Amino acid sequence: MAKRNTYFEDEVVHKKIDIKQFGRILKYIMPYKHIFIIVCVLMLVSACTALLPPMLLRYVINDVVVEKSMAKLFYVVCGLVFLAATDIGLTYAQQRMMGQMGHSVIADMRKDIFYKLQELPFEYFDNRPDGKIVVRVTDYINDLANFFTNYVVMFLVYLVKIVIVTIFMLSLSPELTIIVVCTVVPMMALVFLLRYKIRRRFAWHRAKLSNRSAFLIETIMGEKIVKNYNRVEKNKSIYEDLHNQSVNVWWGIVKLNNLNTPIVEIFWNIGTLCLYGVALYLILNGSSQVDAGTVVAFISYMGLFSGPLTQIAIIIQQMAQVSSNLEQVFDTIDYEVQIKDEEGDVSLDNVKGQVDFDNMTFSYEDDINILENMNLHVKPGETIALVGPTGAGKTTIINLITRFYDVTGGSVKIDGNDVRKVTLESLREEVGVLMQDPFIFKGTVMENIRYGRLDATDEECIAAAKYIYADEFIGRLPHGYDEELEERGEGLSAGEKQLISFARIILKNPSVIILDEATSSIDTETENMIQKALDVILSEKTAFIVAHRLSTIRNADRILYIADKGIAEEGNHRELMEKRGLYYQLNSSNYIK
Template sequence: MARNKKHLERFQYTEDNAIEKPFNWTQLLRLLKYVRPYTKTLLPIAIVAMLVSTLVRMFVPVIIGRVAFDVAIADENIRLLVWIVIGISVMYLFNYVGNLLRIKYVNILGQNVIYDLRQHLFSHVQRLSHRFFDTKSAGSILVRIMNDINSLQELFTNGIINVLMDIVLLSGIIVLLFALSPKLALAVLIIIPIMFYISTKLRRNIRRSWQTVRIEQSKLNSHLNESLQGMRITQAFAQENENAEYFEGINTTNFQAWNDASRKSAMFRPFVEMSNAVGTVILLAYGAHLILAGDITIGTFVSFSFFLGMFWEPISRLGQMYNQLLMAMAASERIFEFLDEQPNVKEKENAVEIMDMKGHIEFDRVQFAYDDKRIAIPDLSLEMKQGETVALVGHTGSGKSTIANLISRFYDPTEGRVKIDGIDLQDATIESVRSQISVVLQDTFVFSGTIMENIRFGRPDAEDEEVKEAAKVVGADDFIERLPEGYFTEVEERGNILSAGERQLLSFARALLADPRILILDEATSSIDTETEMRIQEALNKLLEGRTAIMIAHRLSTIREADRIFVLQDGKILENGSHEELMEREGEYYELVKSQFQMLDAI
């Protein structure tokens, strides 16, 4: 767990920087831009409905106080009183309809905005370079796309319209209070500046608390994702108790962060209620004095009583809304951090499409470093001719996979150029390059779905017969037909119902169905038994005709038939040639083959 603790400390250091940032109004406006597509459809309906219900709420107290009490009741005018009751009933009917439409359309608006934002974030993350995924865990990315965006749901479904409604209501009440009695309005509202001052002092602490909650949630989700993915390793080393203890520590910290944020946020509502109580006492005492002095009527006092009860309600909601806004800002900071992330592998505006790739590959004085401390390739020049099968061998860290990644343009060279058919890959569109290259990795990924869908992944428009033919070519047809529903068998997450060898055969079929011009096999036969490997080798001999193939393998028996073999060390080419030529030289390749045969003899 020491490794996990160090990772957690590093995560704490990088994430805590966000807490010290001031409230970012530009970021809020940026967030509200996602509402823009609905400003001509859903939003106007919601605003009109809100205005109708708000106006009803503002004018009913005036009618009750100034008309019902001061006129109808004072003059004992029963007929007028009946009409007032009917009129108020009709107004409340409009209020009901307005609230119904407001709630309906703000929820539709909010769900649409959340959908758009999540879609935008996922689409953006998909287009980020491999370097981004080298530094971010799957758990932390999952938290941004799911939890952080869910935190914005309340803001968009209720917050925006409710804020407008409360601002309109508060503004209207203040105007009406001063219109009814300036003296009583000043007396009742004297508590507002004091309340505003104290609430302002609370903002920084509340904001910091909710940002801490987001950080602790991210840690919890990241660790949970890692633990679930590594459950077999945890059980293999009997580390369940220690892992549970470590999870309990993270869970407890998350629990305490939520409690702290909730406690600070909960302080606002009692403070508003206390202010309401003070205002009520002032209304009773000073209002009674003004009535006795003849400055106001009983009806005005009644209207004030209604308005005072209504006045603190939107203030309380605005306080709660402010807490929601702080949570939303804490989440949006993390969302926009990902949206502001730019791919390291960028496509030029005038990038050209490689329409019919031939497969001639050149490395021209290429240098590449993953970071300042890891120089993978210091200076490399090589050529892979069209239709040639090239093998890359060498010890771990020699640069084999890095070369494959540069050909697929998962990374761009630090210096120099990687060219296909004479075109610098940095001048070509990424899609036109990758769509004509298939990669089979050592760690094969199988998606949830059927066998048929997994093979068809690289070429969605392929016919069923084409899928089956690709599976037959690589020898996957035998085990697929033995499955309960054949090609339409549902595989579990990551293909757990299949063996490692079967998953690799599946990835072979997927890659070959895509009909690539360049095929990269990165330790692709490492999990396949010798008999299956021989079958695949026969299929590959036919399949690789007319295609450029790059084979990366530690098992040297798989590359004997390669046209050329490059022996690498520390990103440099020690020697190259055919298997026979390299064996005759008795150099580094000879020693590698010799050591593997000695290991086999020892077994």
């Protein structure tokens, strides 16, 4: 398992543009290639029409003014109006179509990353704060949407516009074209250098924003603990520090960005003066190519030449930021899912509930085994309790049964079938898990009970709730089973949330049931009721129980004391107490109540 990244550690980001990342976007663009082609054509036509007004102005100055022809002036004005209207119409059409295509592409990418999150192993989530995962799915994708909606095609258009403007200028006057190029090229060299420095800081800023978001989400999720442990002021201090880091980097970006306008204006004024000076010199020396109209046209073309170059510098800066975002997004999409269905996997059917650990070894990190060469054979219908010190591997054992993780060595089998050779859907239909912290989704009580069996009728859901004595408290809710629950079951007690989760697993009716500290949040009275129901439920099921309450485990068929990378002691409650070993000491220390 890789080292976990935290909110105070910057994610590793590449500072260079990775063209391969953009190449992968073609896969998302291909379904909309007809829109893409139309947009490209519209934008190229729009770029060409933008180059005609300076030629008309040249004609006005050189011919219309000299001839004082109002008719020609009228036609020129009509031409300018037509070109302006055409440019507005083309720009509107291409922006609308590009926006449609860009958002469709990003929508497809959003679906891909969400679908992948549903498949990713626990290891992926263990190694990253929730906030940094959320940032990838939201902020980074939003940046991509903005880029592909506004910049992708424009980049190509600006390149073409530069070429066309250069051809136009050369056709009018090579001498003045040289002046424009000699002015714009050094200006753009400084602009590109400036954008390069800004681009590097954008990568740092993005990492700082990710850190801040990670801490923010962690604090929201642990709000009650924050207040209970008087961490409000300390957390304010941590947030202020993370926020200041982000702001300081951002102000560095702003200061550099503010240099852009002075640089452009200085070179623009120098270029304009040089252009007028050289033009005047050529006119006074009788040049046939340079006249007043040509000079005015060149001033316009200098703007049309430098403007796209400036925009290209900005787009390249955006490309670098987007490339880094793409890297993080594709890191999620490409993350190798090793726990998945393979060809030839079988479906678990008619499960009796025999579970075997054969010479099983497991490690979260290379060369650091949590469990080593462990053997355990559980008969159908047998109840196994797991006790032992924290970190010994109790939860790991049950996670291997559900295949939340895969064994490093040996095997885990259900009814003789290696869990790595059966379909995940059938495995998790037959193995039900009740966690210490039950998760309640936003929705009605009925929807939460039905979560694992969408085909269940209302009557079946109600029967499951009655079976576990949840019907009593549900009946007290204003709308009963139709009561709308808030996210994480806000407003319900810990015991009430756990009762709903018990009803959920009863409705699912798995062959193997795992209780991971599932009754620790329930009061004694509620536990007594649930214990009666569990005695009936577990009597026909294979069960694994991780618990600290003696009442939960003393009736187990076997109790396993997990320590030293395996099973240190094994037996029922009476046998282990008579042995006066590790389990006896655990009881004596009140670890088990």
